Amino acid sequence: MKKHTQKILYGLIIVFIFIQLIPVDKSNPKTLAEIQAPSDVKTILKNSCYDCHSNQTSWPWYSYVAPVSFLVSKDVKDGRRHLNFSIWENLSAEKKADKLDEIWEEVEDGEMPMPIYTFMHTKAKLTEAQKSIIKNWTRGGGNSNSMKSHTHEHDED
Numbered sequence: 001m002k003k004h005t006q007k008i009l010y011g012l013i014i015v016f017i018f019i020q021l022i023p024v025d026k027s028n029p030k031t032l033a034e035i036q037a038p039s040d041v042k043t044i045l046k047n048s049c050y051d052c053h054s055n056q057t058s059w060p061w062y063s064y065v066a067p068v069s070f071l072v073s074k075d076v077k078d079g080r081r082h083l084n085f086s087i088w089e090n091l092s093a094e095k096k097a098d099k100l101d102e103i104w105e106e107v108e109d110g111e112m113p114m115p116i117y118t119f120m121h122t123k124a125k126l127t128e129a130q131k132s133i134i135k136n137w138t139r140g141g142g143n144s145n146s147m148k149s150h151t152h153e154h155d156e157d
């Protein structure tokens with residue numbers, strides 16, 4: 001019985017070592033049409049959403065260790081597919097309006113940023129003040145009711 005347990009343990013270690021060899025996509029494609037938003041909004045998005053919803057992901061150390069790396073890579077891939085602030089300005093006005101509604105829905109329900117993410121990135125957790133900034137921005141149609149939007153962080157590509 002003891003020997004059996006030991007065999008299982010060695011087996012697991014070998015599996016762990018071998019899954020490290022499976023390639024994981026951790027690429028950051030080009031930022032082509034980054035979102036234009038008031039700077040307070042953008043700071044929040046960068047701080048709490050960009051790791052999964054932009055092409056500017058900072059890949060944490062644990063994203064290099066399988067099997068966690070598989071999960072992180074999948075979240076980033078799915079996250080970008082649903083919403084990508086690096087190509088936001090290419091969306092039609094209609095699409096932007098849809099996405100803004102969804103953003104507020106997710107934030108209001110506390111579904112975004114994903115709890116598994118805020119567990120590791122406690123600073124990404126949204127405060128009530130940050131939520132209300134997101135609320136005003138999404139409810140205002142994503143327009144910058146502040147004049148800062150066009151003077152800062154204007155990315156040309």
Ligand code: HEC
Binds near residue numbers: 050079083113
């Ligand atoms: C850890 C990665 C991660 C972070 C951080 C994150 N998201 Fe997400 N988000 C996802 C994934 C993955 C999905 C895909 C839907 C799903 O599987 O739940 C998603 C889906 C969404 C959707 C739904 C879009 C659609 O078209 O269905 C919205 C809106 C959204 N996220 C907004 C945000 C906002 C706003 C933030 C920051 C406040 C944020 N997310 C932070 C991973 C993340």
